[in-house]
Amino acid sequence: MSEQTQRDDVKIPAQSAAPAAETLPDAGPVAAPAEGAEPAAEPEAVVAQASAQASAQAAPEAVEPAVVTASEKAAAPEAVVAEAEAVSPDASPAAEPVPADEVPAEAATPEAATPEAVVPVRRKPLRERRGLRAALRWTAAVVVFAALGGAAAYAVTQPERTEIPGLETPDDGRWTYPALKLPKLPAGKPRALDTDRNRPRRHYADVRTLLLPAPAGAKVDKDFPGATGWLPTGDFLELYPKGDRKKLGAALEQNTLRHIAARAWTMGDGTRAEVYLLQFATLGYSGDAKDTFVLDGTPAQADSADYDTEWESTWLDDPELHPSLFDEDKPRGAEHVRYGYVQAGDVLAVVVLSKAGTQPAVPFHQTVLLQAQLLG
Structure with missing residues (x-):
């Protein structure tokens, strides 16, 4: 995350056939020629009709009907005309063949011709x-x-709700933080985690301006300097057991600790939150200090702790951010403690949340994520 040119707001990581005519009645078998009639050669039109009838019987779904026109009747023998009339459902039993010279001129044209014999086609029921x-x-x-x-x-x-810590979702215990903004960098200075232009990974902005603000409804602890001053090293070491303070203090001194920014607050449900930003000379020094505190830096409120199994490593996808989160072991004392260390360049962030009874993981993870992004 940029401290100057990046975005101002910081957000985190939940087929139908067409209708056809009504079904036609079955015309029944074709009438045989009159007895004694001489067989005659069938014209091409009659052959086409017979072929159409055979196709209709073999394939019930054929759509093209066979039609015998008046001109074809005149050219065909009387027996064949009788056969065609027997097939047509509209033909009258007493109908006589019409001579060719009596057919009206308009009926002989293809446009005015009407089908006189239709081969019935079996269709699916409605x-x-x-x-x-x-x-x-x-x-x-x-x-x-x-x-x-x-x-x-x-x-x-x-996205999943647990991946958007900045949103207000009271049903999962998340806190409502104000809009987060990055301070401006001095002219010509790179961001802290710029691997090409800032090899020491130094934060050129005042780290006090990078402290996570208190969420809505929090009561800020006035004993912590916040953005107005620096916290003495001795006050910071009081977070740890007396027997560990000398070793931890030496680690800070040997690794060129420059200063400590700090802010603390208490929520309405009694949750206590403390955030510390320890700035060193370069990336290497802050890394060495982090190793010491991960091994020996268990807060005095917790007798022992182990790695937080509810934390997802994919929540911080920047390879320059190195988190180590812990959860107090059971059986616990009067308070449940969760704490973590995040190395971001030359700064080591320390986040500690405690609450009587059980400390939920959601606000703790939310606070760690937002503070890490401010430093990135």
């Missing part, structure tokens, strides 16, 4: 077609609602 359409409609509706539901679930669960 009930089946309606059922298919209904099934398709319901399928489409299910797909649409599934897509909308998936999108809504995605919007609710992404």
Whole structure:
């Protein structure tokens, strides 16, 4: 995270066929030619009709009907005309063939001609077609609602709430911090974790301006200097047991400790929070000091502690930020203590939260994440 040119606000890491005509009645078998009639050669139109009838019987779903026009009747023998009339459902039993010279001129044209013999085609019952359409409609509706539901679930669960510590979500115990802003850097100075331009990883901004502010509803401890001063080294060492203070103090002195910025507050539920920023000369010195405090720097309020198993390493994805978080072992005393160390360049951040009974993990992780990002 940049201290000058980056963003001002700091945020963290939850098919239907078309309708057709009504079903046609079955015309029944084709009438045989009159007895004694001489067989005659069938014209091409009659052959085409017979082929269409055979195709309709073999394939019930054929759509193209066979039609015998008036001109074709005149060219065909009487027996064949009788056969075609027997097939047509509209033909009258007493109908006589019409001579070719009596056919009106307009009926002989293709545009005015009307079919006089239609081969019936078996189609699906209307009930089946309606059922298919209904099934398709319901399928489409299910797909649409599934897509909308998936999108809504995605919007609710992404990102996870535990990965956005800056938001106000009282139901999980998170605190409401004010908008976080980075201070301006001196002209020409790089950000602390710029690996190309700042090899010592030095913070050129006043580290007191990088202290995490108290959240809403907190009572600030006036004994801590905050942004107005520096905390004496001796006051900081009182956080640890008396038997460990000499060793820890020597580690601070040997690693060129420059100064300590500190802020503390108490929440309405009794949670006590303390944040310290220890600045050293370079990255190497702060790293050595962190190693000592990780091994021997257990606060006096906790008899023993182990690594915080609820912490996710992916929450801080900057390789230049090195967190080590701890949770007090059971059985605990009157208070539950959680604490952690975060090395960010030449600064070592120390965050300690304690509460009578049980100290939830959410506000602790939230505080560590926000303070680490301010330093990054």
